[in-house]
Amino acid sequence: MILSGTVQVSRRGEAAGGLRAARRAFAAVPSPLAALLGVVAIFGVTWALIVPPGQSPDSTSHFAYAQTLAENFALPGNPLRPGVSSDQRQAIIADHVNEITSSPLTVKPDWSAADYQRYLNTVAHTHLSRSDGGGPSSAAPNPPLYYLFADLAYWADSGGDAFSRMYAMQLWGVVLLLLTVTGGWLLAGEVLGRRRLPQLACAAVVGFVPTETFLATSITPDSLLVTLWTLGLWLGARVISRAARPVDAAALCAVAAAAILTKATSYALLPAVAFALAIGWWARPKEERIKALRQLAPALLVLAAPVLAWVAYSRANGRSPVNVVAPAVAGSSANPRQFLSYVWQFYLPRLQFMSPSIAEPGAYFSIWIREAWATFGWLDVPIVQWIYSVIGWICGAFLVAGAVLMTRVRGRRNLALLAYFVLALVGLLALLHVTDYLTILSSGYALLQGRYVLPVIGLFGLIVAFVISRLPTPLRAPVCGAVLGALLVLQVLSLGTVAETYYT
C-alpha cells in the first residue's frame, strides 16, 4: 500500500515535471513565432480538409505506397500485383473524383450523397483487403522515409475507412508545415540575427506560399522534402557561422540523409552540405583542425550510412536508388550546347544564333511563378490569372532589391553563407534542368513542375527578410505587415478557388 502510494506520488511527480518541462519549452518559443504557428495551423488544417480526396499530384500513388508499407512492411513495385489495394480501389470507385479524366473546370464532380452512403454500406459489410496492392506506380521508385512518416497517421486511424486514413495523413502534414515555418524562422535568425520582423517575414513566406501549404497537407513526399531542405538551409548556416560544432554538423548530415531518403532530388543538396562542413571546419583554429576532423567523422557517418544502406538495399532488390530517365530516342542525343540553349531560353529571350528551344521558351514564369505559387489539384486549378502577374512583379522587386543589397555583403562568414545558399539553389536548379532536358529528349514531354523548386523556398523567404532588415527602421513593420497581410489574403483566395472549383 505504502509502496503503491510512493509509486503514485512518483508518477505524479514525473507528470508534473513533464508538464513543467513542456511549459518551459513552450515559453521558450518567441511570442511572434507562437502566434504565427497558430495562424499556420489554422490554414493547414483547412487545406488538409478542403481538398477532395486524390486531388493533389500523384496522391493516389503515394497513398498506395504508404498503404503497402503500412500493411505489408514492403516497398511497392511488384509487377505481379495491382497498383492499388481493394480498399483503395473501392474508395476511388466511390467518389469518382480520383478517376476524373478531365479538369474539374470542365466537368465538376457529382458529389452524390447516395454514392457516399453506398460506399459506407459496402465498407461496413464487405471485407476489402488493404494488403493486396503494392504493384508498379509512379511513386514506387521513391525512397521510403516520407511514407513511413505518413504511416504514423495511417496506423493511428487504422480502424477508419480509406477516406478517413487519407485525411488523417493529410492532417498529419500540418506538423511538417509547422516545422517548415519554424525552420524559416530559425534560418532568418541564424543569418540576420534575432530580429523578429525579418524572422516573421521569412517564416510567413515559407508557410503561406499557397502551393506549399497545399502540398504540405497533401499525401506527397514533397511535403517532407520542403521541411528537410528548409531545416538543412538553417543548419548549414549554423555550421558555417559556428565553425562546425559537432552537434550542428551531425544535425545537418542527418537532415541531408533524411532528405535523400525522402526523394532522390536531395542529392542536389550534397555539394552545399559538403561546402558548409568544409568552411565550418576551416574556420576552426589551425591547431584544432585535426581534432575537428575526428569530431566530424561521426557526422559524416550519419550521412553516409543510411544513404549507402538504401543504395545497397535498392541494388540488392533490383530497384534503382534514384529515379531513372529513359534513354533519348534515336536521333536526339543530348549535347551541352543544346542544353545550355534550352536553359537560356527557359529564362531569357532566344538570341539570334540559337536554335529554337526543345522546350517551351520563357517557361520560367508559368512554372516558377504560376505553378510554384498557386496552382492546385493536378496542376489544373489555377487562381485568377492577373494575380500571377502581380506576384511576379512583387517577387521580381524583392529579388532585384536582394541582389543589389547582396553586392554590398562583405566578410568571410557572410560570403561563405552566400556561397552556401547559391550552391543549394544552383544544385537544385541544375539537377531539375538536366532531368527535364533528358526527359524531353527521351519522351518529348517536359518534366518540370513548379513544386519542384519549393525545397529552396526558405531562400526566397530569406531574401524577403534580408530586404526588410535593410529598410529604414520606420518602414520595416509596415512592409512586413504588407507581406503578411497579402500572403493571408492570397491564402483565402486560394482556398476559395479550390472550394469553388470542386464543390460548386
Next chain:
Amino acid sequence: MSRASARWGVITFAVIAVLGLVGLLSAAANDKRTVAFSLDIPPVSEVTILSPQESACEGPLETQAAFGGIQIFLIPGAVPGAAFELTVRDSGSGALLATGHLAPGYTTRIAPRIILDSAVPAGRSVEVCLHNQGPTRAAPIGGPGNLVERVQGQIVPLDVTLTFLRRHPRSLLSLLPTAFDRAALFHPRLVGAWTFWLLTGALLVAFALGVVALARAAHGDGDDSEEANQPLRP
C-alpha cells in the same frame, strides 16, 4: 522599434487584409453560377452516332439539386447539325417532367445549354433522353461513367456528359452552404458541413493572430540589436 512603427505595421496589415477580404467577398457575391450539379462524366469521346429519329437515354440518376436546363456536348455528323429534343422523365413512372429543344444548323462541335420548359426538383430519380429530330446524324459526347446509357434500347459502354443547370443563376457566396455540404462527403465521419463553417470562423481568428504576431515582432525587433550587428550585413 518604436511604438509608432509597430502601429503602422499593424495598420498596413489590417488595411490589406480588410481590402483583400472585402474584395474577395464582393467578387464572390457578384460571381453568378449556373451549374446545379454534374455527373462527373468527362466529355472525351463520341458515345454513339445518332441517326435521325434515334434516341439515347441515360438513367436512372438522382437529381442532386433542382434544375431548369441541361448542357450537352455534340458533334454534327453532317452540316447542318441536327435538331434535338431533350426529355426528362421520372425513371419509376415514366412521367414526362420537362422538355427542351436544340435548333438545327450548327456546323462544329458545340456545348449548347438547353432550357427546359419546366424545372425539375431535387431528390428525384430521372432518365434523360436525347432524341435526334434530323435532318442529319450527330454524336453526343461523353466518357466513362457509372450510369446506364441506352441507345435505341441497347446498353453502350460510355455515358453522355450532362451538366444540369439552374433556372436562376446563384452567386458563389450563396452557394457556400452547398459547397460545405458537398465537401463533407468522402471525409472522415466526424467531419461535417459544420467543420467547414468552424474553419471559416477560424480563418478570421487567424487574421487576428496575424496581428498579434506582427505587433509582437515589431515590439521585439530592436531587442537584440547587438546580436543583430553580427550576422549578414553590408
